[in-house]
Amino acid sequence: MPFIFANFNGTHHDINVFTHEMGHAFQNWESRDLPNIDYLWPTMEAAEIDSMALEFLTYPHMDLMVGEATADRFRRMHLTGALAFLPYGVCVDHFQHEVYANPDASLADRHAMWARLEKIYMPWTDYGDLAYPAKGGRWQAKQHIYGTAFYYIDYTLAQCCALQFWAWSRRDPAAALDAYTKLCGRGGSAPFGELVRSAGLVSPFSDGALAGVVREAAGVLGV
């Protein structure tokens, strides 16, 4: 029996937490009858598809959470954040590779590493008069770097798939929800690539995997 233990602080982020963790719980519930205990959860890069996709699939109901007048603003903010997350997530992963390849790097060296990578992946970043992140210290705000090494790329792989559910649900919400529910029901009975393929999604490892999503997002955001 899955349950969610969470704290809420009255900000829009509560909605992301609620829909995201509900996606994990729903997946776990849907795969509860699979024969092996190792099937109950997919590997994490696949499990995060189930959670992140629900953040998008609940878009049509956001008026119930934030009211009709604010729902569009919320969706726009969430979509923008989801797209901007991709270069950030890759930057965190690249940074960790450099940290583990250079175990003797000092704190200043690591700040320099982050500052250099941040310029590659997020050249638009501007910390204004915040001196500490401006010198490369922003990586220290990401607890995964300390606690769960190399987890972050899982989110970016999953986000590439979750965004496809978003684009799909705009064309055919019933089919997208059906594919999502079936994917959740498969739990961890197959590895990432096979789960993605069987759900009708394009693997993030394929060329042009995000082309459809980017086209759709450009139309929605008007960019």
Ligand SMILES: [Zn+2]
């Ligand atoms: Zn998650």
